[in-house]
Amino acid sequence: MLRRRNVNIKTVKELDAFPKVPEPYVDKTAVGGTFSIFTILTIAYLIIAETSYYLDSRLQFKFEPDTDIDAKLKINIDITVAMPCGRIGADVLDSTNQNMIRHESLEQEDTWWELTQEQRSHFEALKHMNSYLREEYHAIHELLWKSNQVTLHSEMPKRTHQPSYAPNACRIHGSLNVNKVAGNFHITAGKSLSIPMGHIHISAFMTARDYNFTHRINKFSFGGPSPGIVYPLEGDEKIADNNMILYQYFVEVVPTDIQTLLSNSKTYQYSVKDHQRPIDHQKGSHGSPGIFFKYDMSALKVKVTQQRDTVCQFLVKLCATVGGIFVTSGLVKNIVQSFWFIVCCKFLTPKESKDDQKHAIPPIQTI
Numbered sequence: 001m002l003r004r005r006n007v008n009i010k011t012v013k014e015l016d017a018f019p020k021v022p023e024p025y026v027d028k029t030a031v032g033g034t035f036s037i038f039t040i041l042t043i044a045y046l047i048i049a050e051t052s053y054y055l056d057s058r059l060q061f062k063f064e065p066d067t068d069i070d071a072k073l074k075i076n077i078d079i080t081v082a083m084p085c086g087r088i089g090a091d092v093l094d095s096t097n098q099n100m101i102r103h104e105s106l107e108q109e110d111t112w113w114e115l116t117q118e119q120r121s122h123f124e125a126l127k128h129m130n131s132y133l134r135e136e137y138h139a140i141h142e143l144l145w146k147s148n149q150v151t152l153h154s155e156m157p158k159r160t161h162q163p164s165y166a167p168n169a170c171r172i173h174g175s176l177n178v179n180k181v182a183g184n185f186h187i188t189a190g191k192s193l194s195i196p197m198g199h200i201h202i203s204a205f206m207t208a209r210d211y212n213f214t215h216r217i218n219k220f221s222f223g224g225p226s227p228g229i230v231y232p233l234e235g236d237e238k239i240a241d242n243n244m245i246l247y248q249y250f251v252e253v254v255p256t257d258i259q260t261l262l263s264n265s266k267t268y269q270y271s272v273k274d275h276q277r278p279i280d281h282q283k284g285s286h287g288s289p290g291i292f293f294k295y296d297m298s299a300l301k302v303k304v305t306q307q308r309d310t311v312c313q314f315l316v317k318l319c320a321t322v323g324g325i326f327v328t329s330g331l332v333k334n335i336v337q338s339f340w341f342i343v344c345c346k347f348l349t350p351k352e353s354k355d356d357q358k359h360a361i362p363p364i365q366t367i
Contacts, residue, residue, distance in 0.1 A: 032333060039329040046321050050314070057261060057308040066255050066301040073180045073253070073268070073297070077106060078173040078219035081187060081291070082113045082212045082240075085170035089191040089201055092176055094183035106174040110167035111159075113214070118157050123216070127235035156218055173219070180297055187213075188290030201288075211243040211289050220293070222253055222268035229256070232272050244279040247291045255301035261308070269302070270295070 081088055085108040115123060172187065189211060190201035220233040238247060250273045258265050279289050309317075 032337070035329055035333040035336075039325060042329070043322050043325050046325065047318065050318050050321055054309055054314045057306045060305045060307055062303045062305070063300045064303050066297075066299060068255070069180060071180050072177040074223050075176045075178060075185065076219055076221045077176070077185070078171070078217075079187065079291070080111065080113065080169055080171045080216045080218065082169050082214040083189075083210075084168065085110050087206065087210060088170055088172075088187055088189055090172050090185070090187045091192045091201075092178055092183055092185045094179050095181045096179060106172050106176065109171040109173070111169050111171045112163050112165075112167055113169040113216075114163070116157075116159055116161075119159065122157055123218075123235065123237075126218075127237070130230065130232070130235040133230045182294075182296040185293040185295070186290055187215075188288055188292075208243050211245075212240060213245050213247060213289060213291055214238060214240040215247070215291055222270060222295075224265065224267055226256075226258060226265045226267035229267055229269055232270070238276070242278045244289045246277055246279055246287050246289050248275045249273070249291075249293045250275070251293060251295040252298060253295050254298045256304065257301060258304045260304075260306040 075092070090106055090108075176185075188201050189206055192201050215238055217233050217236040219231075221229075221231045233249065233251075251270050252272075253268050253270045256267050256269050258267065277285060277287075279285055279287050
């Protein structure tokens with residue numbers, strides 16, 4: 001038969017399975033106190049650093065074959081050309097000889113080439129920002145991906161007042177879903193006309209003085225918006241010093257899958273090389289004046305993954321760090337104390353004290 005026993009709280013408080021060193025046997029020294037303070041500060045700093053490292057994450061980059069060949073490629077365009085909309089036409093022709101403009105059309109809006117003070121300030125800020133991002137891309141692109149900041153700038157502000165003269169420029173903007181193959185988006189003189197073997201641009205009743213392909217690229221990107229993606233062509237502005245100029249942009253498009261802790265997205269990066277030359281048939285420089293974007297798809301895609309240690313890994317690293325510092329500090333303290341004791345006993349003991357110890361009279365034992 002079990003009986004209920006009263007538990008003495010005092011007995012429980014005095015229970016200690018770990019023996020303690022009696023207070024009189026504890027030697028408190030300045031060296032020990034200094035090492036204790038240094039150890040506590042070091043452990044606190046390492047705990048904060050380890051916690052910050054755990055909260056931060058790392059981006060892992062990996063190349064994989066792009067097997068999603070049946071998907072559509074979205075092209076986002078916003079370009080202003082210093083010619084009226086009635087004199088130019090825009091088309092996309094891919095390597096399959098399919099003219100995508102027949103399926104989707106870009107919007108053409110008559111506007112003025114000269115920007116207002118507010119619009120010019122916005123465009124110059126965009127140019128400066130994109131130039132800085134291209135130069136410091138490898139230093140800040142991880143921060144942009146982790147921050148999940150999609151856009152770093154706002155849209156072009158609208159014109160507050162209209163000039164007194166007629167519009168002298170054309171803004172071509174919109175998005176196109178094209179085949180995921182190499183293609184050519186171009187803006188040239190005359191409206192396009194589809195024919196069985198391709199298409200042509202009819203530019204009748206236009207002289208060389210009517211051509212002016214000075215242009216401003218407000219937006220040119222592929223896919224949806226994504227944080228950390230830098231678009232080299234945005235903020236570009238080319239002023240033609242000759243009416244008959246051929247501008248060529250050679251674009252290499254790289255599919256990019258981004259998996260962060262906040263979102264997953266599929267987008268595209270690209271690199272670009274530009275070239276321009278005057279058209280002069282008498283000097284052997286043939287071609288059609290205009291703006292040509294020749295893009296090609298990469299066979300490999302970039303997969304970006306944001307990773308972080310698990311809680312168990314974090315705790316193991318934290319315990320190992322604290323324990324290692326504590327043991328190392330105790331070992332170094334014992335070595336320093338032993339060295340200091342030897343130095344004090346051998347070199348710093350006064351000579352009179354040593355002589356007194358040598359001639360000390362032994363105690364007389366009595367029976």
